Amino acid sequence: MKDVAARAGVGLKTVSRVVNGEPGVTPDTEKRVQEAIEALGFRRNDSARVLRKGRTATVGLVLEDLADPFYGPLNRAVEEVARAHGALLINGSSAEDPDRERELALALCARRVDGLIVIPAGDDHRYLEPEMRAGVATVFVDRPAGRIDADVVLSDSFGGARDGVAHLVAAGHRRIGFLGDHAHIHTATERLRGYRAAMEAAGLPVAGSWVSLGSTAPDQVTATARTMLALPQPVTAFFAGNNRVTVTLVRVLAAAERPVALVGFDDFELADLLRPGVTVVAQDAAALGRVATDRLFQRLAGAHLPPSRIELPTRLIPRGSGEVPPAP
Amino acid sequence: MKDVAARAGVGLKTVSRVVNGEPGVTPDTEKRVQEAIEALGFRRNDSARVLRKGRTATVGLVLEDLADPFYGPLNRAVEEVARAHGALLINGSSAEDPDRERELALALCARRVDGLIVIPAGDDHRYLEPEMRAGVATVFVDRPAGRIDADVVLSDSFGGARDGVAHLVAAGHRRIGFLGDHAHIHTATERLRGYRAAMEAAGLPVAGSWVSLGSTAPDQVTATARTMLALPQPVTAFFAGNNRVTVTLVRVLAAAERPVALVGFDDFELADLLRPGVTVVAQDAAALGRVATDRLFQRLAGAHLPPSRIELPTRLIPRGSGEVPPAP
Numbered sequence: 001m002k003d004v005a006a007r008a009g010v011g012l013k014t015v016s017r018v019v020n021g022e023p024g025v026t027p028d029t030e031k032r033v034q035e036a037i038e039a040l041g042f043r044r045n046d047s048a049r050v051l052r053k054g055r056t057a058t059v060g061l062v063l064e065d066l067a068d069p070f071y072g073p074l075n076r077a078v079e080e081v082a083r084a085h086g087a088l089l090i091n092g093s094s095a096e097d098p099d100r101e102r103e104l105a106l107a108l109c110a111r112r113v114d115g116l117i118v119i120p121a122g123d124d125h126r127y128l129e130p131e132m133r134a135g136v137a138t139v140f141v142d143r144p145a146g147r148i149d150a151d152v153v154l155s156d157s158f159g160g161a162r163d164g165v166a167h168l169v170a171a172g173h174r175r176i177g178f179l180g181d182h183a184h185i186h187t188a189t190e191r192l193r194g195y196r197a198a199m200e201a202a203g204l205p206v207a208g209s210w211v212s213l214g215s216t217a218p219d220q221v222t223a224t225a226r227t228m229l230a231l232p233q234p235v236t237a238f239f240a241g242n243n244r245v246t247v248t249l250v251r252v253l254a255a256a257e258r259p260v261a262l263v264g265f266d267d268f269e270l271a272d273l274l275r276p277g278v279t280v281v282a283q284d285a286a287a288l289g290r291v292a293t294d295r296l297f298q299r300l301a302g303a304h305l306p307p308s309r310i311e312l313p314t315r316l317i318p319r320g321s322g323e324v325p326p327a328p
Numbered sequence: 329m330k331d332v333a334a335r336a337g338v339g340l341k342t343v344s345r346v347v348n349g350e351p352g353v354t355p356d357t358e359k360r361v362q363e364a365i366e367a368l369g370f371r372r373n374d375s376a377r378v379l380r381k382g383r384t385a386t387v388g389l390v391l392e393d394l395a396d397p398f399y400g401p402l403n404r405a406v407e408e409v410a411r412a413h414g415a416l417l418i419n420g421s422s423a424e425d426p427d428r429e430r431e432l433a434l435a436l437c438a439r440r441v442d443g444l445i446v447i448p449a450g451d452d453h454r455y456l457e458p459e460m461r462a463g464v465a466t467v468f469v470d471r472p473a474g475r476i477d478a479d480v481v482l483s484d485s486f487g488g489a490r491d492g493v494a495h496l497v498a499a500g501h502r503r504i505g506f507l508g509d510h511a512h513i514h515t516a517t518e519r520l521r522g523y524r525a526a527m528e529a530a531g532l533p534v535a536g537s538w539v540s541l542g543s544t545a546p547d548q549v550t551a552t553a554r555t556m557l558a559l560p561q562p563v564t565a566f567f568a569g570n571n572r573v574t575v576t577l578v579r580v581l582a583a584a585e586r587p588v589a590l591v592g593f594d595d596f597e598l599a600d601l602l603r604p605g606v607t608v609v610a611q612d613a614a615a616l617g618r619v620a621t622d623r624l625f626q627r628l629a630g631a632h633l634p635p636s637r638i639e640l641p642t643r644l645i646p647r648g649s650g651e652v653p654p655a656p
Binding site: 090273 | 366386417436439598
C-alpha cells in the first residue's frame with residue numbers, strides 16, 4: 001500500500017479509502033490510485049483482512065455431483081440465502097467419493113469459511129469435529145452426517161417411497177421392481193425400506209430378483225431392468241430410487257413390448273410432457289437448500305442450538321406412468 | 329504442533345510425519361497423535377503451506393448459473409481434468425451478474441488459486457489483469473473475455489445458429505421467430521447473427537416482430553412466443569437461442585392449435601423422447617470444459633503461449649420438431 005500511495009502521490013489513508021470503497025475521494029484521485037494499483041499489480045490480501053475481523057463472510061458448500069440436475073435448485077437456494085446474508089458461497093464437488101468430500105471440506109475450512117453445508121458422500125464425518133469445535137458452523141443436507149452429532153435437513157425418503165409404491169399397489173400391481181443407488185447411500189436404503197414397508201402393508205412378498213441397489217449408470221440400470229422384465233414372472237411396474245434411474249427407465253420402457261408402470265423418486269424437467277407423463281414422488285430440493293442455509297446462518301448469528309434433524313415432506317404427483325395397470 | 333507433541337508424548341518430527349501422512353510411525357503412536365490433534369482442535373494451516381510451496385494445487389471456476397443443466401457436463405469436465413492433475417476445484421456462481429462475477433473471481437484469487445476458469449457474466453474483465461500479471465493463469469469459456477487479451481474456448485454459436493435456421497428454411501419455412509437471451513450476452517447476439525445470415529442467404533426478409541432478445545424466464549418466453557403465433561402473418565417455426573428457451577417453447581407448442589416447427593440451440597436430456605423429438609444444434613459442453621482446463625494446465629506448467637481463441641464446432645441433430653412443414 002505504501003508503494004501505491006507513493007506512486008499515486010497520495011496518503012495511505014486515501015489508498016485505503018479507494019480500496020475499501022469509502023467516500024471522500026475525488027474521482028481524479030481515485031483514478032490515480034486505481035492506476036497505481038493496476039501498474040503495481042497490487043492485490044488486496046483478503047486472508048489478512050479475515051484474520052483481523054474473524055469472519056470471512058464466506059460459506060462453503062460441498063456438492064455431491066455437479067451434473068445431477070436434482071442438485072441444481074438445491075445449490076441455487078443455498079446461494080440465494082447466502083447472498084441475502086451478504087455472504088459469498090464457494091462450492092466444490094465430491095463426485096460421490098468420501099475421500100474427495102473430506103479433502104474438499106477441509107480445504108474449504110483451511111481457506112477459512114465461516115460455515116459449511118455438506119451433501120455427504122461418506123458416512124464418517126468425525127474428521128469435521130475439530131473444525132466444528134474451532135467454530136465452523138456445519139449443516140448437512142440431503143443425507144445425514146455419519147458418526148457425529150450435527151444439524152441435518154433431509155426429505156422423508158422412507159415415507160415418500162412407501163407412498164409411491166402403495167400408489168402402484170393401488171393400481172393393481174403385485175410384482176414391483178425397485179432400482180436404487182448404492183447401498184452405502186442413506187437415501188437409497190431409506191427408499192428401499194419404504195418400498196418394503198408398502199409391500200408388507202399390502203401383504204405382498206418381495207422376491208430377491210425384484211430389488212437392485214447399485215450403480216445408477218444408464219448401462220447398468222438398463223441391464224438390470226431388462227433382466228427383471230425377462231423373469232418367468234416379470235415385474236409389471238418399477239419404483240425408481242432417484243431421478244437418474246427414472247430417466248433411464250423411461251428409455252427402457254419406451255422400447256418395452258408391453259406397458260409397464262413407473263413411479264420415480266424426484267421430479268425432473270419435462271416429466272409432464274412425456275407420453276405417458278411420469279408419476280413422481282417430488283422432493284422440494286430448493287426448500288432443502290433454503291432450510292439448511294437458514295439453519296447455518298442461525299448458528300453463525302450465535303444461536304446456541306442443539307443439533308437438529310429436520311425432515312421435509314414429499315409429494316406424489318400422478319401423471320400417467322404410475323397409473324398404468326398391470327399388463328394381462 | 330508443540331502442544332500436540334507434548335500431549336501425545338512424542339517429538340515434533342513425529343507429529344509432522346502423522347500430519348503429512350509420511351511413513352515411519354507405529355499405529356499406536358499415530359493413534360495417540362491423532363487423539364491429541366482431536367482433543368486440541370488442531371487445524372493444519374494450509375494457507376501457510378501454500379505460501380511456502382508457491383502453488384496451492386487449487387483452481388477456481390466461476391460458474392454462470394448453478395441450476396442450468398447446460399453447465400453440468402461443462403463443470404464436471406473441468407473438475408475431472410483438474411482432478412487428473414491432482415488439483416482441487418473450487419467453484420462459485422455469478423448468477424449472471426457482472427458484479428458478482430468480479431467479486432467471486434477476486435475472492436478466489438484472494439484465496440490463492442493457481443488458476444481461474446471463468447464463464448463470464450460481464451463484458452469488462454480488466455479487473456483481472458493485475459491477478460493475471462501476478463501469475464494467476466486464466467481461461468475464459470463459453471463466452472469471450474471483455475476488454476482484455478485472454479484465452480477463450482467457445483462453441484461456434486454463429487455457425488450453429490445459421491445451420492439450424494437454414495434447416496428450417498429447407499423444411500419450407502419463410503416466417504421464422506428467433507427467441508434468445510439478453511443482448512449483452514455474447515452467445516445470444518452471435519446466434520442472432522447466425523439467424524440473420526441464414527435468412528439473408530435464403531433471400532428472406534426478417535420482420536422486427538419475429539425477433540426477441542431478453543429474459544429467458546418461462547413467463548416471458550411464453551408471452552413472446554404467443555405474440556408471434558398471433559401475428560396476422562404468424563411465424564410457422566421458432567429458433568430458440570438456448571436450452572432454457574427451447575424447453576419453454578416445447579410447452580408452448582404442445583398447447584398450440586397447429587403444428588409449429590422448432591430447432592433449439594443446445595441439446596438437453598430427454599429431447600429425443602418427446603413427441604415430436606426436438607431437433608437441436610448441439611454443443612459439446614464437456615469438450616468446452618475439457619479444452620479450457622487443458623489450456624489452463626498448459627499455462628500452469630509454464631508454457632508461454634499467446635492468448636488463443638478456440639472455437640468448437642456444433643452439430644445439428646434432426647429429431648422431428650425441426651422437420652415439421654409450415655402449417656397451410
